[in-house]
Amino acid sequence: MGFTLAEKLLAHAASESNVYAGEYVTASIDLAVSHDNSALVIDRFHELGGNKVRTPEKIVIILDHRTPANTIMSANLQKRVRHFIIDQNIPLFFDVGEGICHQVLFEKRLIAPGMVVVGSDSHMTTHGAVSAFATGVGAIDLAAIWKEGTLWFKVPQTLKFIVQGTLSSFVTAKDISLSIIGKIGAAGASYRSCEFYGTAIKDLSLASRLCLCNMMMEAGAKNAIIPSDENLRFWFNDAKKSRYDVVYADADAMYEKEYIIDVAELVPQIACPHSVDNVKPVSAVHDVAIDQILIGSCTNGRLEDFAIAAEIIGSRKVCNTVRLLLVPASRTVLLNAVKKGYLQRLIKAGGILLPPGCGPCLGLHQGVVADNEIVLSTSNRNFQGRMGAASAQIYLSSPAVAAASAVTGVISDPREVVR
Amino acid sequence: MIIRGRVYCLGDAINTDVIIPGRFLTIQDPYELARKAFADSDPLFLDHVAETNIIVAGENFGCGSSREQAAICLKFAGVKAIVSSSFARIFFRNAINVGLPVIECSSAVNEISAGDTLTIDVGKGVIKNRSLSKQWTCVSYPEWMVSILTAGGYISYIRKNKAL
Known part of the structure; x- marks a missing residue:
């Protein structure tokens, strides 16, 4: 029996030859992302006995939730984060005004295909658009990654979505997302990995793919992922990425469920x-x-x-x-x-x-x-x-x-x- | 780990924005956070929990944001455990990490009523309803997850293990 993308990427990150849905793994995390809640993560890191973060280069902090600060309290919390960045020599820091973490991560090409990325933000699912395994956690989990570089996962079951057809004018990836969520429900992808295939997905711009993978969080997904293609290769072409692993699911991978969706008749x-x-x-x-x-x-x-x-x-x-x-x-x-x-x-x-x-x-x-x-x-x-x-x-x-x-x-x- | 308490009922899809609205996320003191739990939808939540400290809820409890404060504010409000038909995954992780027992058991949820008295054996995964003289078996945890809960959360668990 073959493997889904989630099974392959988590197996690789856990240095296991193979893992299947339902197993627990401890995976190495390629990038740990946080935003304004970094102040809480800093507290947790110290409570866990952390002194120096394990790998400063694998941490990204982007202040985006309160830009610029809206209260004295949030200004003070942001100030603490800026001090921490300096103390810990964390190179990947983007202050207020740079943008929302998910867009900045994409634009700076900080997440590449094949990576396993975790962030203390639920919408980390967005980064499946660049064929990474990306998921959200809370502050304690993120602090544990800062300290140890690893995190436990239960390998998820995978839902396969095959999306066919050409979208009409003024119908977009958001409409595809909403129609899927309307169909499967707000818990329809709970704990699941979602893999996307089909001509309608191939036709989506990378921005639209980010939108789709972002929205799958709202169906409860652990991650959403679109296999690498020419569009994605083109996007990473100029970047001198040391890490770029093109991984595909096996043809005989085991999916929990398969959805075939035609978007030709989809309306807003x-x-x-x-x-x-x-x-x-x-x-x-x-x-x-x-x-x-x-x-x-x-x-x-x-x-x-x-x-x-x-x-x-x-x-x-x-x-x-x-x-x-x-x-x-x-x-x-x-x-x-x-x-x-x-x-x-x-x-x-x-x-x-x-x-x-x-x-x-x-x-x-x-x-x-x-x-x-x-x-x-x-x-x-x-x-x-x-x-x-x-x-x-x-x-x-x-x-x-x-x-x-x-x-x-x-x-x-x-x-x-x-x- | 045995938990005893009376039941406070909530519905389906209780989301993290309802549990702790975004404007309170800069509060750092957990007891002050607890005072803001369900601030908009149930201002008397803290009073209810003083008498009924096991939450029983429907599907997809804790859906939405990754805010750990959602689990923290419930724990410090005095919630001893949450029994739900299903949990959203980030909330589930956060609850275990902060030491708030979250128990998945849809059959129990369907039969339990507000005010019932429950005894929950977290390690064995059994809920007993003393009001109904009934019991249910829940979705079980791996042993290490029970150890985190027994320790009172991931931070105490790491500290204890370090001391060993």
Whole structure:
């Protein structure tokens, strides 16, 4: 019997000749990622008896959740992280303003195919887009990696998704993600590895693949992974990577379940309050007036997301009852979106530009929502209270739906608005 | 490791944003974090837990963010154990690491009611309901995971093992 990608990558990292789903392994971690919660990880590291981190080069810290700091408390915590970086000679540190950790890790090509990467952020699943095994943990687990360089895993079962067909205009990777989650549920991939195949996946840009793998966290996935192809090789071509292991699953690998999905007829999707799996076609949600729209986040804050939003808005204005927040996922995205004129168009239309980072996605600052407000966000979570008041209602969609709705002031299908 | 307590019931998909909203994540004192547990959805949570300290909940408990504070605030609020039909994986790891017993047992969840008195043998993976005179077998842990829980969490476990 052959092996899935998760089985192969975890076996390699654990220096085992073969492991199957259900076994426990202790794997060497190629990169340990953390963000603003590094302050908590530092405490845990010391509580574990840590003095010097084992391998400073295998640690990345990117401050992204509160950019710049929103309270004295978070400013002090960020300051502690900066001191720790210096004390421990950690070379890979990116301060506030560089961007969301997941986008920065991708742009800097810090995660390469075949790596086993762990971060104290749930959306680490994103990095399966570059064919790595990447998963999220909490602060104690991450501190243990700083100290020992290893972590235990239960080797996951794998779900295989074969996604076929060509997407229609204004239908995106976010719609594929939402339709999958709507089908399998918010726990549909719990503890599972998700492998993606098919022509529709091959056609996705790397940015769109990041979006898809990011969203699989919301189905409970341990990791999501797309096998390496020419697109990915091209992306890493110029990088002088010492590490680049192209690994494929075996043809006779054992999958727990196989899903065959055709996206040719897929229409824009929307997740309704208060659960990511409460998914409907946008056309089924009528007359919902929006107070605030967010285009950004580790799911949909990339250049292609601002491109499609700018295209849809065109020379129109944002409806005067709507606040449109624009949060580029990184400094590079921001600069490119300026260069291409996307941001100029969106700001001229009435959009409000915020610094690169997680922004208002988790209700910390920069656009906290009021009681009973209706929000449309391109991020990944619509839990009650996520973005501010618990009585607010959060809808999730693609940037195309967000931009179309910004123009009309109500939840709208971009295909109707552009026509 | 034997846990005794009375049951406080919660529903399906209790997510980490509901357990501890993002705006409280800079709080470092665990007892102060505990006072913010379920701040938006159940402001009297701390009072409930004083009398009913075993949470029994449905599917996908702890889904969402990787915030360890979700497990910490429940532990320091006085929650002795959580019995659920299933747990989200990061919350599960965090709970074990902070020494909060999380027990997967959907058959028990279906039959237990609020206020019931339970005895949980974590090592043997058995839940006894004294109110119903019934017992259930849960999904079992590897021995080393029980040792982490018995030690009171991963940090105490490492410290104890170092002392040996």
